Each structure stands twice: as structure tokens, then as C-alpha cells.
Amino acid sequence: MVIILAILTIFTIIVIVQAIYTTYLMIYTWDDETKFQEQRPPNEFAAPKFSFTTLLPAKNEEGVISQTIQNFANLNYPKELVEALVICEKSDSGTIQEAEEKIKSLKDKGISNITLIIFADKPVNKPHALNLGLANAKGEVITIFDAEDQFHPDIFNVINTIMTNEGVRVVQAGVQLMDFGSHWYSVHNVLEYFFWFKSRLYYHAKQGFTTLGGNTIFFRKDVLEDIGGWDENILTEDADVGVRISLSGYKVRVIYGDEYATREETPPTLGQFIHQRTRWSQGFIQILKKENWEKLSTWPQRITAFYIFSFPIFQAILLSYLPFSAYMALLIKVPTALAILFNVPVYLLAAQFLFNVIGLYEFASIYGFSLHFPFVFQALVTYFPYQWLLAFSALRAVFREGSRQKGWEKTKHVGVSRQYAKFSAGNKNE
Amino acid sequence: MSNFFQDVFGDVKKWMESWSNRALLGVLFISFLAHSFNMFNYPLYLGDEGIYVEQAWAVVREAKVSPYTFWYDHAPGGWFLIALWSFLTGGFFTFGMSINSGRIFMLLIHLASTGLLFQVTKKLSGSIFPAIIAGLIFSLSPLGLYYQRMVLLDNIMVFWILISFYLILFENQRLTNLILSGIFFAVAILTKENAIFFFPIMIYLLYKRKNQYNFRFALPGWVFSFGSVISLYVLYSLLKGEFLPPNLITAFSAPLSDPNQRPSLIGTFLWQMSRSGGMVWDSQSQFQQYLKGDWLFRDPFLIVSGAAISIINFFLGFKYKSLFIASIFSLSYLIYIIKGSVILPFYIVPLLPFFALNIGLFIDKIASFLPEIMKFSLIGGFIVLLAFGNIVASRDAYLLNLTGLQIASFNWVKENISPDKFLLIDDNLWVDFRDGRKKYPLAHSHWKVARDPDVNEKILHMNYKNIDYLIMSPNMAQWLEDGTLSKDAYNNSTVIKTFTLGNTTVEIRQVQK
Numbered sequence: 001m002v003i004i005l006a007i008l009t010i011f012t013i014i015v016i017v018q019a020i021y022t023t024y025l026m027i028y029t030w031d032d033e034t035k036f037q038e039q040r041p042p043n044e045f046a047a048p049k050f051s052f053t054t055l056l057p058a059k060n061e062e063g064v065i066s067q068t069i070q071n072f073a074n075l076n077y078p079k080e081l082v083e084a085l086v087i088c089e090k091s092d093s094g095t096i097q098e099a100e101e102k103i104k105s106l107k108d109k110g111i112s113n114i115t116l117i118i119f120a121d122k123p124v125n126k127p128h129a130l131n132l133g134l135a136n137a138k139g140e141v142i143t144i145f146d147a148e149d150q151f152h153p154d155i156f157n158v159i160n161t162i163m164t165n166e167g168v169r170v171v172q173a174g175v176q177l178m179d180f181g182s183h184w185y186s187v188h189n190v191l192e193y194f195f196w197f198k199s200r201l202y203y204h205a206k207q208g209f210t211t212l213g214g215n216t217i218f219f220r221k222d223v224l225e226d227i228g229g230w231d232e233n234i235l236t237e238d239a240d241v242g243v244r245i246s247l248s249g250y251k252v253r254v255i256y257g258d259e260y261a262t263r264e265e266t267p268p269t270l271g272q273f274i275h276q277r278t279r280w281s282q283g284f285i286q287i288l289k290k291e292n293w294e295k296l297s298t299w300p301q302r303i304t305a306f307y308i309f310s311f312p313i314f315q316a317i318l319l320s321y322l323p324f325s326a327y328m329a330l331l332i333k334v335p336t337a338l339a340i341l342f343n344v345p346v347y348l349l350a351a352q353f354l355f356n357v358i359g360l361y362e363f364a365s366i367y368g369f370s371l372h373f374p375f376v377f378q379a380l381v382t383y384f385p386y387q388w389l390l391a392f393s394a395l396r397a398v399f400r401e402g403s404r405q406k407g408w409e410k411t412k413h414v415g416v417s418r419q420y421a422k423f424s425a426g427n428k429n430e
Numbered sequence: 431m432s433n434f435f436q437d438v439f440g441d442v443k444k445w446m447e448s449w450s451n452r453a454l455l456g457v458l459f460i461s462f463l464a465h466s467f468n469m470f471n472y473p474l475y476l477g478d479e480g481i482y483v484e485q486a487w488a489v490v491r492e493a494k495v496s497p498y499t500f501w502y503d504h505a506p507g508g509w510f511l512i513a514l515w516s517f518l519t520g521g522f523f524t525f526g527m528s529i530n531s532g533r534i535f536m537l538l539i540h541l542a543s544t545g546l547l548f549q550v551t552k553k554l555s556g557s558i559f560p561a562i563i564a565g566l567i568f569s570l571s572p573l574g575l576y577y578q579r580m581v582l583l584d585n586i587m588v589f590w591i592l593i594s595f596y597l598i599l600f601e602n603q604r605l606t607n608l609i610l611s612g613i614f615f616a617v618a619i620l621t622k623e624n625a626i627f628f629f630p631i632m633i634y635l636l637y638k639r640k641n642q643y644n645f646r647f648a649l650p651g652w653v654f655s656f657g658s659v660i661s662l663y664v665l666y667s668l669l670k671g672e673f674l675p676p677n678l679i680t681a682f683s684a685p686l687s688d689p690n691q692r693p694s695l696i697g698t699f700l701w702q703m704s705r706s707g708g709m710v711w712d713s714q715s716q717f718q719q720y721l722k723g724d725w726l727f728r729d730p731f732l733i734v735s736g737a738a739i740s741i742i743n744f745f746l747g748f749k750y751k752s753l754f755i756a757s758i759f760s761l762s763y764l765i766y767i768i769k770g771s772v773i774l775p776f777y778i779v780p781l782l783p784f785f786a787l788n789i790g791l792f793i794d795k796i797a798s799f800l801p802e803i804m805k806f807s808l809i810g811g812f813i814v815l816l817a818f819g820n821i822v823a824s825r826d827a828y829l830l831n832l833t834g835l836q837i838a839s840f841n842w843v844k845e846n847i848s849p850d851k852f853l854l855i856d857d858n859l860w861v862d863f864r865d866g867r868k869k870y871p872l873a874h875s876h877w878k879v880a881r882d883p884d885v886n887e888k889i890l891h892m893n894y895k896n897i898d899y900l901i902m903s904p905n906m907a908q909w910l911e912d913g914t915l916s917k918d919a920y921n922n923s924t925v926i927k928t929f930t931l932g933n934t935t936v937e938i939r940q941v942q943k
Binding site for chain 1 (some may be wrong): 658
């Protein structure tokens with residue numbers, strides 16, 4: 001019994017430290033005004049200087065690709081300084097046909113800086129498509145957008161200004177899921193993005209190590225060439241690039257301007273959501289196994305990396321531990337001081353829960369949505385099922401990685417976010 | 431390593447360049463001298479001091495919140511801290527008698543509180559002079575000197591209130607500081623519950639930040655961290671099965687008065703709520719008695735001017751926000767003191783820093799209307815008069831040795847009474863009797879002999895003749911209640927030794943069998 005209590009105590013202390021850290025990261029950007037202002041984009045734009053290549057990897061995106069190309073054509077940046085490469089696999093005839101038609105119609109209007117690249121070699125995945133794009137890119141700055149993304153017309157002006165003024169070579173700008181009311185899990189997914197891009201990524205970048213998002217990420221081309229492009233064997237190529245960029249000593253600048261965040265949608269079905277989350281978790285486990293994060297230069301960086309990439313495993317252990325902890329709490333008599341200690345994680349969970357609700361109001365106020373109490377109540381009720389969903393996906397990832405199933409479970413997109421929120425921002429260059 | 435010291439030396443030198451920091455150091459130095467000089471000798475070791483030290487002793491030695499049945503009279507935050515202090519400084523006897531160790535800790539708490547009060551006053555006024563005035567009033571007041579040297583929960587509570595206030599007032603932008611402020615405020619309440627009377631002010635101060643970029647997180651974050659820490663106490667009582675009284679009908683009766691009624695958090699709370707110290711206009715009320723017999727007697731200047739200026743500041747506060755904030759701190763606690771609750775003389779302690787704050791700000795405001803030369807004369811004259819007056823009024827605190835009497839009686843007992851005897855004692859020497867070089871395992875507090883069934887039933891079998899000696903510290907006789915074993919033992923005992931200094935007496939009595 002004493003041994004079990006000792007193990008439980010140590011485990012509880014680890015959970016407490018982890019929960020305090022996670023909670024702190026959630027509110028990091030709101031902690032003081034300097035940080036809050038630092039992660040905001042510039043108010044004035046510099047004159048266009050850098051040329052951009054936008055990579056648009058697409059697979060089975062016939063429903064949304066045409067609009068994405070149109071969004072690119074609408075960018076407020078000199079046309080001679082931008083190009084887009086739409087990259088498709090040969091068998092994806094639906095997307096290829098839609099893209100070709102759209103490119104032709106734009107060409108008829110005099111817009112000819114969009115090229116379609118079709119590939120037939122393996123593997124058929126996003127990092128492979130990106131490497132092809134990189135090989136064909138002419139711009140000084142490479143960026144990625146996913147087919148369903150709705151990006152701000154001034155996003156290139158923002159990045160051009162930061163790269164010009166600050167001399168940074170890698171910039172991650174905000175990405176925001178918008179369709180918070182479309183499924184029961186959407187609101188939680190939306191809030192995860194909100195806290196991740198607005199607060200946590202910014203903290204990680206300050207630490208000198210950060211994973212990167214899958215889109216709205218801007219690299220100077222020579223940085224990508226220096227690190228050898230994307231790893232085609234990793235399911236989360238974006239996070240992996242983050243490790244290698246930090247290893248090569250490049251600083252990453254993270255910004256989140258509410259109005260400039262790239263808008264996306266949550267996965268359309270629960271199954272798709274689990275697939276997506278499993279893929280991310282499995283990708284993190286793969287990076288953990290790759291071990292190059294161990295070569296990061298400082299201990300805080302290594303600990304941060306280990307913390308991020310081992311999180312799925314930690315989550316899986318936590319789910320397995322839950323029935324046991326319930327048994328201990330309800331049926332075993334322990335000394336009062338220990339019983340209080342075992343309850344502390346519950347408080348920290350409640351704190352995260354509270355900050356999520358506040359985050360929801362903050363999100364709604366920023367993006368101009370109104371919230372009704374039944375909806376907030378529903379979000380409260382579904383908070384724990386959502387956590388279990390994440391833990392289940394993490395368990396699934398551990399299982400898949402253990403049984404060497406490494407296929408890409410791609411997320412479907414239907415363009416919900418485009419109904420949810422339109423950009424209202426004007427053009428600052430006009 | 432030498433670089434490290436050079437850096438530290440450089441930082442200290444830079445810090446000292448500021449006049450404000452020099453003034454702060456000066457005030458702290460005076461405060462240190464005033465509170466440390468003769469602190470082990472004056473005032474008398476009070477029973478309440480002993481209670482907190484003995485509960486801290488139980489935390490360290492027995493991993494319990496009290497050596498006796500804990501009945502939720504106070505939350506244990508204060509003596510947890512004393513326990514930590516004793517643990518870190520090598521036990522309870524590092525500085526001689528056990529209460530001395532607590533008094534050293536009180537000195538540090540007082541210095542920290544003075545520093546915080548200085549900074550808060552400076553922030554509210556934007557000037558150093560009112561901060562010096564407030565710091566000196568707080569440190570030199572004879573009333574403050576008397577109670578702040580004692581090991582009292584109120585002193586610890588004042589420190590937590592001031593740091594919580596400081597964090598809200600100062601670090602304007604940081605959310606983590608506000609969350610810490612909420613935690614510290616909860617610790618203040620878990621140290622001494624009457625800190626709750628400052629709660630509305632804290633909420634008001636937070637609400638004033640409503641236009642700040644992080645307000646959405648700030649207020650709920652403060653309330654949540656505050657509530658979480660407070661709820662640990664409730665959780666403790668729940669885990670112990672002592673949250674609700676087993677019998678609601680007798681819930682209002684005094685805790686431990688009914689042997690079948692185990693103590694409970696709610697039971698004690700209801701009982702406390704049902705007690706009254708007498709209405710303010712009643713000349714027999716505790717408020718009037720302590721006001722006339724203790725507070726005005728020890729420091730008429732601070733009591734009268736502090737209360738009056740707090741009221742004036744409240745009205746001036748409609749024009750000057752900082753005066754308003756200072757005044758509501760005084761007034762809200764003043765309402766608690768006069769509203770008729772059961773109080774003790776040292777319940778005045780939390781008012782002292784806020785009276786000092788109000789006086790400091792008020793004089794600065796008056797001075798601001800005067801020409802420069804008159805302004806400095808006024809402030810300088812006030813500081814000199816204040817320091818001189820207070821030092822003269824506090825001469826007992828610097829010159830008298832009262833505790834020598836208690837120590838002499840303690841030593842006499844050790845030399846003349848066998849350790850297997852049952853001693854009825856005041857709490858002030860409890861730890862020294864129980865855990866000194868010669869231990870008296872049957873030394874028990876007179877309160878517990880009177881009220882705790884664990885003592886009077888299980889050890890004494892409800893027979894006063896099982897008590898051997900009474901060590902009667904000054905004023906202890908007045909607390910012995912009729913119908914209790916303590917009083918029975920007193921009535922059937924004879925004096926075998928007396929220690930006297932002026933009109934202060936310690937008696938050793940032997941029970942007639």
C-alpha cells in the first residue's frame with residue numbers, strides 16, 4: 001500500500017507540474033501587455049520588397065480548390081512578386097480538372113502567375129508535394145496554404161513588413177478554426193487553435209524552439225534549402241521542420257493578428273476528427289523517436305521539445321490511469337494531506353476549463369459572434385468528452401505506431417469556414 | 431564567481447542610487463531597531479501567542495493541525511507558516527523560549543509589511559514623503575509595537591493582505607500577478623478569517639481595470655485562484671468528515687461543550703455568528719472596553735487621527751481616487767470592529783497599516799496646497815514630532831523586562847516539580863514544558879482542561895484532584911470559568927511560590943488532594 005501511495009504521489013506531482021505549465025501557456029500572451037503587443041502584427045506596412053511563392057498542395061479538394069485559387073488571385077500584393085504552385089497527384093483528376101479550369105479562367109483575365117504541378121511518384125503525401133513545390137519555386141519567400149484556407153488579402157504585406165523590419169527568416173502567422181457551432185466538438189477544437197496560435201506558439205518561439213503550423217508559415221527559401229526541405233516519412237512534417245529549423249539556429253517569429261489569421265474549418269465528422277488527431281499524435285511520436293530534438297542547444301529547449309512530442313503518450317497514460325484514480329479516490333482511505341494533494345489536479349483542470357470559457361468569450365468578441373447561454377452550457381457539458389476524445393486518439397496513435405501502421409489518414413474539407421466568417425478588413429495599401 | 435559578486439554589488443549600487451530606495455531602507459532600519467530592541471522581554475508572553483506556537487509545533491512534530499482536538503476556531507494558514515519558519519531555523523528553541531522564535535518571525539513579517547506599506551503609499555501618492563510617514567507611523571506606534579511584537583495571526587494576515595493589495599495596485603499589466611494576488615488574499619483569510627472584510631475592496635480594485643486588455647481573464651482568474659485556495663480548507667473538513675455538525679439543533683452551542691457533538695467547520699461558523707460582543711453604544715461592549723482600556727490608552731494619536739482622517743479621506747475621495755481607496759480599507763474593517771462581533775484587543779492590528787496609510791496620504795494632500803518651504807516644514811516637523819512622541823510613549827517596550835518573570839517561574843518549576851506531575855498551564859509556555867530539555871508530558875492548557883473531552887474525560891476522568899499544580903500566568907485566573915475542572919482545581923489549591931514585578935504576578939499553586 002505504501003508503495004502504491006508513493007507512486008501515486010509522484011505521479012500526482014508530475015500531473016500538477018504539467019497542468020500548471022499548460023495552464024500558464026494558455027494565458028501566456030495575456031500575461032503582460034508587452035507580450036500581448038509583441039505578438040501583434042504591424043500597424044503600418046513596408047513597401048513590397050520580397051517575392052513570394054505560395055505552395056497549395058491539394059488532394060481530393062475539388063469542392064474548395066477553385067475558391068482557394070481565387071483567394072490567391074485577390075491578394076493585395078504586386079502580382080509580379082507572387083506566384084502560386086498548385087500541386088496534385090496524378091490520379092486526383094477531380095481536383096486537377098477544377099484547378100485547371102480556374103487557372104485558365106484567371107489567365108483569361110490577365111492573371112498568369114498560377115501554375116499546376118502534377119506528380120506521379122511516391123509517396124503521395126503533403127511533404128512530398130511541398131518538396132516538389134520547393135524545387136520549382138522562384139520566390140524568395142516560400143509559404144504554404146491548405147486548399148480549404150481562407151487567408152487575408154494583406155497577409156503578404158504583413159510578412160513582408162516583418163521580414164523587412166526585423167530581418168527574421170521564418171515567420172509563423174496565426175491560423176484560426178472558425179466554425180465553432182458546426183459540431184459538438186467544434187467549439188473545443190476552435191479554442192485549441194485560438195490558445196495554440198495566439199498564446200502557446202508565441203511562448204515556444206520565445207524559448208527558441210517551436211513546432212510550426214501546417215500553413216500560413218513563411219520561410220526564406222534558403223532556410224528550407226539549408227535544412228533539406230520536408231521529411232517525407234513523418235506524418236507531421238510541419239512540426240518536424242520546426243525542430244530542424246531550431247537545430248540550425250534560425251529564429252522563428254510568431255505573430256497573431258486577429259484580423260489576419262488564416263481561417264479554417266474543423267473536420268466534418270467525428271471519424272475525420274479522430275483520424276486527424278491520431279495522425280498528429282502519431283507524427284509527434286515519430287519525431288520523438290527520431291531523436292534529433294535531443295541535439296537542441298539548451299535544456300529548456302530540449303525539455304519543451306520532449307514535453308510537446310511526448311504529450312500524446314502522456315495523454316494516453318492519463319486515460320488509462322483514470323479508472324484507477326477513480327477507484328483510489330472513492331474506495332481507498334488515504335491520509336488527509338495526501339487526499340488533498342490528489343485533488344489538486346482537479347483544481348488545475350477546473351482552471352483550464354474556466355480559461356477555455358473565457359477564451360470562448362474572447363474569441364466571440366474578437367470575431368464578432370454572439371454567444372447564447374445554451375451554447376456555452378453545451379460547451380461546458382462536452383468539455384470532458386472532448387478531452388476523452390483527444391486521449392482516445394492519442395491511444396490510437398500509440399497503437400498505430402506500435403503496430404507500424406503509417407498511412408496518411410487525410411482530413412476532408414467542405415468549406416464550412418467560408419460560410420462562417422468573411423474578412424471585413426480593408427486594404428491598407430489602397 | 432567573482433563576476434557574480436561584482437554583478438550583485440553593481441545591482442545593489444544601482445538600486446541605492448534611487449532616493450526612494452534609500453528612504454525605504456531608512457524606514458526599514460528604524461522599524462528594525464524599534465521592533466527588535468528588547469523584543470524578547472516585552473510584552474509578556476501572551477496565551478494566544480502560545481496557542482499558535484503550540485499548533486505550529488503539532489504540525490512539525492505530530493503532523494497534525496493541533497495537539498488537541500481541532501475545532502475550526504481558526505484556519506491553520508498562520509501556524510503552517512510559523513511551523514515552516516521553525517522547521518527552517520532548526521526548531522522551536524533556537525532563540526531561547528519557544529515564543530522568542532515566533533517573535534523573530536514576527537519581526538521579519540513586520541519588516542516585509544512595512545516595505546509593502548511604503549511601496550503602496552508611494553504608488554497611491556506618487557511621492558516618497560507620505561510613504562515615509564506611513565512607514566514610520568506603522569513601525570513606531572506604541573500600540574503597533576505592543577501587538578506586532580507578539581506572535582499573532584493578525585500580524586501574518588496583515589502581511590498577506592498588503593502583498594495581495596500591492597500586486598493588484600502595482601503590476602498593472604500582469605495576469606500572473608493578479609492570480610498570485612488572489613492566492614495570497616485567500617491565504618490571508620486562511621490565516622485569520624476576518625480578512626474577508628477586505629474582500630469587497632479587492633473586487634472593486636479589480637473591477638477598476640475593466641478597460642484593460644486582459645480584464646476578461648483578470649477578474650475570473652483572481653476569483654478562481656482565491657476560491658480554489660479557500661476551498662482547500664472546506665475540502666479538509668469534508669475529508670475529515672467534519673464539515674457539517676452531526677446535529678443541527680445543537681449546532682449553535684459552543685464547540686466541544688457537548689461531548690457527543692464532534693467539532694465541525696459549519697458548526698463553529700454558526701456558533702461564531704451567534705455570538706455578540708455587545709453593541710457599539712453599550713458601554714459594556716467589548717469595543718468600548720478595549721477602546722477606552724487598551725487602544726486609546728496605548729496610542730490615542732493613531733486611533734483618533736487614523737479614524738477621523740479615514741472618514742475625511744472617504745469624502746475627499748470623491749475628488750481624489752487614491753484617498754478613496756485608502757479610506758475604504760480602513761472603514762470596511764472599522765465596520766467589522768464596531769459592528770458588535772466578539773473581538774479581542776489585538777483585533778485592532780489590521781487597522782494600523784491602513785490608518786497609517788490614510789494619515790500619510792492626507793498630510794501629503796494638505797502639504798500639496800502649501801508653498802514649498804511650508805510644505806517641507808510641515809512634513810519634516812510632523813515626522814520629527816511623530817518619532818519623538820512615539821518613542822517616549824513606548825519607553826516600556828524598550829526598557830521593561832516582563833517575560834523574565836515568566837521564565838523565572840518556568841525555571842523554578844523545572845527545578846522543583848517532577849515531570850510526571852499533571853500541570854495546568856497557560857498556553858504561553860506549552861511548547862517549552864512539553865518539548866524542552868526536561869519534558870512534562872502531562873502539562874495541559876487550562877482551556878483544554880476546561881473544555882476538551884480528550885483531556886478532562888480521558889486523562890483527568892472528570893476529577894480535578896488528578897491535577898497536581900497550576901502555573902498561573904498573569905491574568906490567567908480571569909479566564910477560568912465556573913463549573914470547569916480548571917476552576918475547581920484553582921479553588922482547591924494553595925499558592926506555593928510567587929514571582930512579582932510591579933503589579934504583575936505569576937503564581938505556582940498546588941492542588942489540595
